[in-house]
Amino acid sequence: MIRTESRARSAALGAGLAVTEAARAAADRAVPYGAAIPRRAEDVTPRWLADAVGVDPRSITSVRVIEHDSGTAARARLGVTSDGELPATLFCKLPPRNYLQHVLMNVFRLGSKEVAAYRALGEEPPVRVPRCHAAQEDPLRRRAVLILEDLAPTATFRTCVDTVTVTEARAVVDALADLHAAYWNTHRFTGDLAPLARRPAAEVRLGDLIRRRFLGGITGHTADLVPAEVKRQCRIFYERSSAIDAFWAGEPQTLIHGDPHPGNLFFEADSPGFLDWQIACAGPGVRDVAYFLTASVDPAMLRVVERDLVDGYVRRLDDRGIHLDPGRLWTLYRAAVTEWFLAAVCTAEAGDRMQPLDVSRVGVERAVAAVTAHDSFELLASLVDGG
Known part of the structure; x- marks a missing residue:
C-alpha cells in the first residue's frame, strides 16, 4: 500500500512538471514577441547577433539562414556579412520547432544545461568543442540559444x-x-x-x-x-x-x-x-x-x-x-x-x-x-x- 501511494505521488509530481512545461511552451509559441532570445533562426537579426556576441552593431550588415533542421533542438547554419569581426558562417542552436520536442527540452532543461556546459568549458576547454561565441537563456520562457563555430569546413x-x-x-x-x-x-x-x-x-x-x-x-x-x-x-x-x-x-x-x-x-x-x-x-x-x-x-x-x-x-x-x-x-x-x-x-x-x-x-x-x-x-x- 505504501509503495502504491509513493508511486502515485511520484506520478503526480512528474505529471505536474510535464503539464507546467507544456503550458510554458504553448504560451511561448502563442506570444513570441517581447523575448530577449529569438525562437527561430529566421529571427536572428544583425542587431541581435551583434549584441549577443559583443561586437559593434554597425559591424554586421546581414544575417541569412543557409540551411536548418530541427530535432531535440533547432539547428541552423547562418551566413554573416560583417567587417571581419565574425566568421562568414556560424552555427546556431535554438528551441526545437516541433511542439512536443519543445516540451521535452523544457522538462529536462536541455537548453539550459547546454548553455551551462559551454559556460563551464570556457575559453580554453580541456577537450575540442566548437568555439562558443554566445550562450544565453531566458529562464522565464526556458528559451536557450547558442552561437557556435561552424565546423562544416574543417570537420x-x-x-x-x-x-x-x-x-x-x-x-x-x-x-x-x-x-x-x-x-x-x-x-x-x-x-x-x-x-x-x-x-x-x-x-x-x-x-x-x-x-x-x-x-x-x-x-x-x-x-x-x-x-x-x-x-x-x-x-x-x-x-x-x-x-x-x-x-x-x-x-x-x-x-x-x-x-x-x-x-x-x-x-x-x-x-x-x-x-x-x-x-x-x-x-x-x-x-x-x-x-x-x-x-x-x-x-x-x-x-x-x-x-x-x-x-x-x-x-x-x-x-x-x-x-x-x-x-x-x-x-x-x-x-x-x-x-x-x-x-x-x-x-x-x-x-x-x-x-x-x-x-x-x-x-x-x-x-x-x-x-x-x-x-x-x-x-x-x-x-x-x-x-
Whole structure:
C-alpha cells in the first residue's frame, strides 16, 4: 500500500512538471514577441547577433539562414556579412520547432544545461568543442540559444550507425579522460556548475515514468533483439532508480558529457571533438567511457579491445594525478554499459520520433551485445546492494 501511494505521488509530481512545461511552451509559441532570445533562426537579426556576441552593431550588415533542421533542438547554419569581426558562417542552436520536442527540452532543461556546459568549458576547454561565441537563456520562457563555430569546413561527422576505429576510440577515451580530469571532484558543483549537479525531484520522477513506460513492456520495432531475461532485468532502471542514482553519486564526480555517441562526435584529422552538451551533468567519468564505447564500436571488435581501452583511461587519469584502481574501474565500466542500453531502447521504443528506425536498431543491437557479454544488469544490482 505504501509503495502504491509513493508511486502515485511520484506520478503526480512528474505529471505536474510535464503539464507546467507544456503550458510554458504553448504560451511561448502563442506570444513570441517581447523575448530577449529569438525562437527561430529566421529571427536572428544583425542587431541581435551583434549584441549577443559583443561586437559593434554597425559591424554586421546581414544575417541569412543557409540551411536548418530541427530535432531535440533547432539547428541552423547562418551566413554573416560583417567587417571581419565574425566568421562568414556560424552555427546556431535554438528551441526545437516541433511542439512536443519543445516540451521535452523544457522538462529536462536541455537548453539550459547546454548553455551551462559551454559556460563551464570556457575559453580554453580541456577537450575540442566548437568555439562558443554566445550562450544565453531566458529562464522565464526556458528559451536557450547558442552561437557556435561552424565546423562544416574543417570537420568530419559520424552517425549512430557508424563504428569508430580502435585508434579513434582510443583518442576519444583519452579526450574523455582529459575532460574528466579537469573537473574531478570540483568545488564548482556547488557554485557555477550547480545546475549540472542537481536534478529537481519532479524531473527525476518524470524520468522514472518515462522509463517505466518504455522498459516495462518492450514491444517496439527492436523488441526481437532483446532477450526475455534482459527485458526483465532492465526494469531495475525504474524499480530501483533511486538506489542506482545513490550508488553512482557515491563515486567520484566530474563533469560528464552524458551522451557521447557517434552522432555527437566530430573529427579533425585524427583528433576528436564533442557536440551537443544538452545532458551534461555531474557524474562518474566511467559512465561516459562505457556509453561511448558501447555506442560507437562494433561489438565483436569491442570485446577484444575494451579492457585495454579502459585501462588506458585509468593510465591517462593517473598521468594527471588522479589515481584509480584498474580492477574496480573495470567493474564499474561493466555495470555502466547499461547506460547506453537505457538510451538506445528508450529511443527505439519512441519509434521514429527520435531516430530513424534503422539507426535505433543498430543502437539496440550494440547495447544488447554489451549487457549480455558483461552480465551488466546482474552486476549493477549487486553493486547497488553493496556487493
